[in-house]
Amino acid sequence: MTDLSLGGGIRLPAASRGNRDTQVGSTHHFSGGIVLGDGCGVRYGLESHLEACAALLLSYRQDVAEITEQVLFEWFDEDGVIHKHFIDFIKLSPNGTKVGYAVRPTARVSARYLAELSRIKEQAIGQGYLADFRLFTEADVCPIELFNAKLFHSVRRPDCFGDVVAQDVFNKMKGVVTVGQLVSECGIEGMGFRAVVRLIKSGHLQMLNYERISYETMVFKASLI
Incomplete structure (x- = not known):
């Protein structure tokens, strides 16, 4: 990580490690960023409030070493056509295990979307790229855990x-x-x-x-x- 210092000795957070730049602003949905991690931290781009919740919850769990957002994974459909999918978050555990998360509210989870995720999951696990690939919805946001994660973040x-x-x-x-x-x-x-x-x-x-x-x-x- 490059140490960028200003006159007052302020260290800027490291740039996002994601493979895709998230939207800076939108008139239709939430967008923004958050800095997570020790020291000066790492910047994460967010494109929904649910992604913000997921980032906080995942980053402050004891079994998480680090998370990365918007990670590119190329998969192929039943006709052999290659497609690009950006995994919203990948969680790296201390033992090196990687688990991917697709973040989407249940109202936007269709049968077609689930079928696509299932195919991506099968290929990602089959290639040894991920140990698991999970769907993260609002049902996975525990109010108690989110409260504590926000508290941990505020006193980091x-x-x-x-x-x-x-x-x-x-x-x-x-x-x-x-x-x-x-x-x-x-x-x-x-x-x-x-x-x-x-x-x-x-x-x-x-x-x-x-x-x-x-x-x-x-x-x-x-x-x-």
């Missing part, structure tokens, strides 16, 4: 002071405690809350229940720092 930047304080509290904690208790022990209010959330995101803290992260959320130590 490290804090050289708050993180050190939270890690010290983390090292001393025992048993199951609430996020609020840890924040109180940090003694730095909002900075402490954000640092504790980052510990949940990193997997060092694990939630006892599946819920929206709040001060009442109960957590326990899952791994050492």
Whole structure:
């Protein structure tokens, strides 16, 4: 990645890794971009609100190393004619497994579209290009997971002071405690809350229940720092 610096020392995100440029603007549907990943991150182009949700959900799951959007895959129909298909997202797992996602609302999922995806899936898996190819619709958007993904995204930047304080509290904690208790022990209010959330995101803290992260959320130590 090229390190582009401005006068104030700001590092720009890396360019999209996709094989197709997404629309910058549209009068008919949502379009935009998001920066994901550690450090200065990588820019991702988005062409629907559902794609924005999918990008957030996939990127903040523990089993995901990275995602790439708009990846070209060439497939052939029953007559042997080659077609281009841009896979909306490909998820790369830490073990190297790649899973593709076609993002589309259920209202726009026709029998013809499903048949085409099925053919693409068969060829992508057969060629060893993907381990699986899945359809992602609004039914796959869990409100709880999306809330937490948005929270993780909002606190993604490290804090050289708050993180050190939270890690010290983390090292001393025992048993199951609430996020609020840890924040109180940090003694730095909002900075402490954000640092504790980052510990949940990193997997060092694990939630006892599946819920929206709040001060009442109960957590326990899952791994050492």
